[in-house]
Amino acid sequence: QVQLVESGGGLVQVGGSLSVSCAASGRTFSTYTVGWFRQAPGKDREFVAAIRWSGGSTYYADYADSVKGRFTISRDNAKNTVYLQMNSLKPEDTAVYYCAAVRSALKRVGVNEYDFWGQGTQVTVSS
Helix, strand or coil: CCCEEEECCEEEECCCCEEEEEEECCCCHHHCEEEEEEECCCCCCEEEEEEEECCCCCEEEEECCCCCCCEEEEEEHHHCEEEEEECCCCHHHCEEEEEEEECCCCCCCCHHHCCEECCCEEEEEEC
């Protein structure tokens, strides 16, 4: 069982930056794929980014087209934490951001592909 807790959301102006974190329990967390999703009011939850283990100390990152070049996902396995650095934020980035995890090293972009979810953290980009 993996428990995930997000933190770091808040209010930021257009063009600003914000970092959100996902702290996880579990001793084998380093081999899990961890993803970030977001859900805006009235919309479906959508994939944002994921980081997956490729063997040894190598990880790959996957991004939604809407955030590519602006967001960066990273992880610190010693702290069991995954980060999402968000730059050049736009009003359409406003949403509740969720982290999710699955015991898999494959690319996972679907909501139904993840087994464990955090409670979410609100990110609001004001214009």
